Amino acid sequence: MEDEAFRKLGTEELLARVPSDYNHSFLFVVDSTAISHPEFPILVISLRGVDRRNFRAIPTTIQAIENSLSISNMDFFEFAAAVDEEESFEVS
Numbered sequence: 001m002e003d004e005a006f007r008k009l010g011t012e013e014l015l016a017r018v019p020s021d022y023n024h025s026f027l028f029v030v031d032s033t034a035i036s037h038p039e040f041p042i043l044v045i046s047l048r049g050v051d052r053r054n055f056r057a058i059p060t061t062i063q064a065i066e067n068s069l070s071i072s073n074m075d076f077f078e079f080a081a082a083v084d085e086e087e088s089f090e091v092s
Helices: 011-016 032-036 059-070 076-082
Strands: 026-029 042-046 055-057
Touching: 011 042, 011 055, 026 059, 032 042, 042 059, 042 076, 055 059, 055 076
Parallel strands: none
Antiparallel strands: 026 042, 042 055
């Protein structure tokens, strides 16, 4: 939201701007949904794999997600599958 060049971009437009040599397998995106929702659910986007099932997570879970993904303790799909059917943003 801070950089105007990224405001109002859709997921595909944002992904098109990720450099090919980007070293991470995911992005955390603070978008208009995150800003406007009372739980501030941050969009977590997979940059690798065929099934890019993105999900949202509340800020208190972001560090644990980042840690687990960075050291390959869990795969992205495991976090995405943990989001419950009610679209809860709590990911344990």
